Amino acid sequence: MIEANDVVKRRAWRHPVSLSIEKGERVAIVGRNGSGKSTLLQTMIGVLRPDAGQVRLLGRDPYRQPAVRRRVAVAFQDLSLDGGYPVRRTLGLHAALFQIPKKRMAELVRRFEVPLEATSFHMSGGQQKRAELVKALAQDAEVYFLDEPTAGLDREGVGLLGEKLERLRRREATVVLVTHDTELLPVADRVIDFDELKERSARMEGEVQKLVLELSTWKPELDPKIKAIKPIIGYEVEPNPEVLQRLGIPPELFKGVVFVDDADEAGLAAAPGGAQQISTDILFERCRLKLETSDNRAALPELLKLLVEHEVRVLGVLEGS
Structure with a gap:
C-alpha cells in the first residue's frame, strides 16, 4: 500500500530511510518532537516531494500523480480548517x-x-x-493517515476515536498513526x-560517532537546543549510577532524561519517616550526556558553547574525544 525507498x-x-506498509496494517510512527514524522507523512501522501528516493502510494507516485490522493484520508496535525468561514x-x-x-x-x-456554525478561530x-x-x-x-489524532482531545473524544479505529480494523483499512500518545500504541x-x-x-x-561527556548537572531547557545542533543525531542523559545507588533508586526507572520532584512521582517507596525528597540537582549531579553525532568535531564547539551559556560544567570526556 505504501512504500518509501531511500x-x-x-x-x-x-540519511535515506525506507519503510513499507501492507494492506490492512495499522502502523504507528513514533519519535521525538521535531524528528520529521509529520514531514514523512506529508511526503508519503505527496504534499511534499522527496529530495531523494522514491515514494509509492497505492502503486503510484503521489507527488507526480496527485489523483491517487483521492483514495486516501488525512487528518493533519496542523489543522486544515478554513479560518474565515464556518x-x-x-x-x-x-x-x-x-x-x-x-x-x-x-x-x-x-x-x-462539532459546532458547525463556528469558525475555527472561535473553537477550542x-x-x-x-x-x-x-x-x-x-x-x-x-x-x-492520522497525525497526532489524540492531541487536544478529551477522554470522550479519545473514546470516539477508538471506536472509529476499531471499525476501520474490521473493514481491513490501512491506518497510519503519527503519535506521541503511548496509550494509542496498543491499537497498532x-x-x-x-x-x-x-x-x-x-x-x-x-557516519555515526559516539561522544560521552560527564557534566556537573543537567537542565531541561537544554533539550530543544541540543536537538537543534545539526551534527547531533541522537542523545540521552542518564544520572550518575553512583548517585542512583546512593539514593536507592533502581537504574531501570530512568530512560533518557527524567526529572522528578519527589519519590512519589518516580514511583519509589517512601523512606521511613516520610517521603524522600529528591531534587533535580542531586539526581543529576555528575550526570552523563551520551550522544551520537555525524561529526564530533563539528558538534563539540556549539555543544560546549551551549553548556557554558547554561552554566553547566564539563567534568570530563569519557568517550569520543
Whole structure:
C-alpha cells in the first residue's frame, strides 16, 4: 500500500530511510518532537516531494500523480480548517469533493459534537481536532493517515476515536498513526520508531560517532537546543549510577532524561519517616550526556558553547574525544 525507498528530506533528515506498509496494517510512527514524522507523512501522501528516493502510494507516485490522493484520508496535525468561514462550509466542500453521503457526515458531526456554525478561530483546540478527524473519518478511503489524532482531545473524544479505529480494523483499512500518545500504541499492529530508522540508516553509511561527556548537572531547557545542533543525531542523559545507588533508586526507572520532584512521582517507596525528597540537582549531579553525532568535531564547539551559556560544567570526556 505504501512504500518509501531511500527517501531523504534534507531539512528534516539527510540519511535515506525506507519503510513499507501492507494492506490492512495499522502502523504507528513514533519519535521525538521535531524528528520529521509529520514531514514523512506529508511526503508519503505527496504534499511534499522527496529530495531523494522514491515514494509509492497505492502503486503510484503521489507527488507526480496527485489523483491517487483521492483514495486516501488525512487528518493533519496542523489543522486544515478554513479560518474565515464556518466549519459547515469546510465540511460541506470536503463532502462534495470526496462524495461523502450527507447522512454519514451528519452522524459523525453529531457524535464528535462539532459546532458547525463556528469558525475555527472561535473553537477550542479540542473542537478543531474533532472537526479535522471528522473530515478524515467520514471518507470511504483505502488508507487513513492520522497525525497526532489524540492531541487536544478529551477522554470522550479519545473514546470516539477508538471506536472509529476499531471499525476501520474490521473493514481491513490501512491506518497510519503519527503519535506521541503511548496509550494509542496498543491499537497498532506495528510500531515504527522514526528516530531509530534514521539512526540505523546513518550507521549503515558509517557516519555515526559516539561522544560521552560527564557534566556537573543537567537542565531541561537544554533539550530543544541540543536537538537543534545539526551534527547531533541522537542523545540521552542518564544520572550518575553512583548517585542512583546512593539514593536507592533502581537504574531501570530512568530512560533518557527524567526529572522528578519527589519519590512519589518516580514511583519509589517512601523512606521511613516520610517521603524522600529528591531534587533535580542531586539526581543529576555528575550526570552523563551520551550522544551520537555525524561529526564530533563539528558538534563539540556549539555543544560546549551551549553548556557554558547554561552554566553547566564539563567534568570530563569519557568517550569520543
